[in-house]
Amino acid sequence: MDAFSRRTLLRGLSAAAVAGAAGSALGCSAKTTTGTSGRIGADVLPTFANAGNAEPALKSASPLGMSGYFEYPPNPVASVSKPPLSGGQISALTYTFDPVAPGKSDNPLWQEVDKRLGGKLDITYAPAADYAQRFATTVAGGDLPDLVSIYGSVQQLPALLKAKFTDLTEYLSGDAVKDYPNLAGLSTDSWRKTVYGNALWGVPIARVPIPSVAWIRADLVAGTGLPAQPKDIGEFKALLKGLTNERKSRWACGDPGSTLTMIAASLGIPGSWSEDGGKFTSNIELEEYEKALADTRELADAGVFHPDGLVASNNQRNDWFTNGTTPIVFGGYAGWSKYEMWGAEVPGFKLGSLPMFGYDAASKPVHPRGSAAQAFTAVTQAEPDRVREVLRVLDWLAAPFGSSEYLLRNFGIEGQTFTFEGKDPIVNSRGQNLRLVPFGYVSGPTLAIYDPGRRDVAQARFDYQEAALPILAPDPTQGLYSETDAAKGLQLGKDLTDTRNGILAGRAPVSSWKAAVTKWRNGGGDKIRSEFEQAFSEAGPK
């Protein structure tokens, strides 16, 4: 699981306020356990107001959380009464995680979206992995579409935003967002990702900031007498050692890096930065981090990790998990139903999750934090009336779960692309293709937990979320920008990972970590720190 380890450690470092790929900043301070630093952008953030009126079966206690539904709300109605466009055209450039969708001329779903928008929405897109190149050339070429996704790390981002895009503060800040009720339903934390220089620069693609989950094969633990829900580091180690049987080619886990992250979180230390009185400290500088490193090394020496663990791909690790080679895997929270699906083929398969545990009775564990916004959509400079029109389209696209707009965007047209089975819309094979248009990466609502026909899965996902959100590690860098981080963060993080992997593979002693941290500080870490500190002192309410 890269979600925990590489992303926590690495991206955590490079997270900055860059609206990063999901799971960037893993949060932070052992000392402050409040959600996030409340002062960043406090006077520009939009006022939160729940969007939509579909009553969820499971209502999240946190505004960050997803609500759960066991069935699609009956009689969906439009959340936006008037078409946002009057015959005009809007162009957008975005990314996608899906295969290519059929073009508009062959795509009745897209045509119907246009019809309901009252104009034309033209989207061009690139695979998420290649988006950076596409973005760079488009910006260099100069002809920007009306809407551009800011996804991944972008150098000189604040300057770019100022030069080419619209400062949306006057349109969206505070109560102004009420003109766009669906956008007002996006979590406040997700908006923080769009704040640069105390101004709002886009509309976030909001996500629940839970990056990953430690999954466990409950069926393989049952009957072994091992603690399936470890309460402290001792039980955790006992579990991992107990699950390992090298003669039978079974190891507890295939992912040493993520295990390290989990132990670090059990000590309550952040994924990236912590802030105290305006001073920033990186998690890797903390003594506790070294302690977690030593514990993980001890586990590695005991042979609990798959021999290929450090170099395996996520696909491999998931296969090891499904076939029982490693009964513990770290994977994306979003992939919950995927594991259930693979497991359905395995006799006796039972999916469980390891809750966060405290290192010992005194420690306060945190859950690693992902990014509350996967990306954000910036609006190219235009006349105020045009900007309002564009924002109305984004508002339409952000119509929440349960609305008729949501039904159209995600499931299509009844009879053509989906049919209702009971109360649940089930997409047919034609719909599977047609609905791949990446509307949701241009603008979308807070996601919902909805697993048609799998009430137990929905409940488990919801329960995990509700347990994790209150203890999410805080992230003081949200809404702050460090140029050094955007430019060098990834490389600096890679050097640290190499050292970390060397230690976990037994090639270097734990004590070599200090030298790596010094190298990181001199190579740019200290510069990132001072840039964050400066941004932090400038960002407060005026």
Place this chain on the structure above:
Amino acid sequence: MTGLLETTAERRARRNRHPASDERPAWMGRQPRWATAARGGLLTVACLAVIVPFVAVVMTSLAPQRDISARGGLVLFTSEPSLAAYRAVLSGGVVTRALSVSVAVTAVGTVLSLACTIMLAYALSRPGSLLHKPILLMTLFTLLFNPGMIPMYLIVKQLGLIDNLAALILPVVVNAFNVIVMRSFFLELPGELTESAKIDGAGELRILTSIVLPLSKAVVAVVGLFYAVAYWNAFFSALLYLPSPEKWPLQLVLRTFVVNQTPLGTDELSASTESLPPQASIQMAILVMSVIPILIIYPFIQKHFSKGLLIGAVKG
């Protein structure tokens, strides 16, 4: 041992002189059985080393998730083969459309590239052609330095080629390496041939088409294959220059299946993953699909392949 001028009849006679194995020279003698067996075994292993991975790719593309999970990756045999992965990739018409784009770009591009490369290489192989040296240097220069992504994009944009399939061909129509290979081959042709043609009154074009090209089939086949493979595999230029996904070539469309479907999306659970066949099957199905055209073409030009490349490259 046989002379160059030996006739068939002589050869037959010579063979008849050695009817019994005992009289054969050592290297023609019958092998002891163990040696034959060892050689057979060695060749079998070598063949398997090539064939097994390919079988694994094909089998995995047909396998259900259960087999893939059980094997932890590649599958060598599946009891329930299914074409679900192929169906998933081919449904919706996007891939078939992309296939026609790829075929068209590859065909047109290869012909254009060959024409330009042959003419350039021929001109550069004639001593005393106009601006011979500077043009050669300029060509070589592109081997060392290329313009980089953004300058290329700006030029393509200024030429008005954005969202035009020509953008996949024109910027890469001549490849300096291929020009060098071909020029070296042309330089090897005996000058007497072209001289005699000249004496007979042939112009340069006539010499090129009637004398040089018929003697250069090997190198033309090789360079043509290089170009064809490059056009077939290109996805990055399409990513940059073609905003409309309807115009994307096969490789870019297939790429969206492979790189985007990181199933455990720590980033995202994509809309389609729920219904798709196993990721490994899809990847392998895509591999099979993109290898097929090369497999079809290769046997026809294979005989020219090693020969052409060696002749051209070694003496560059």
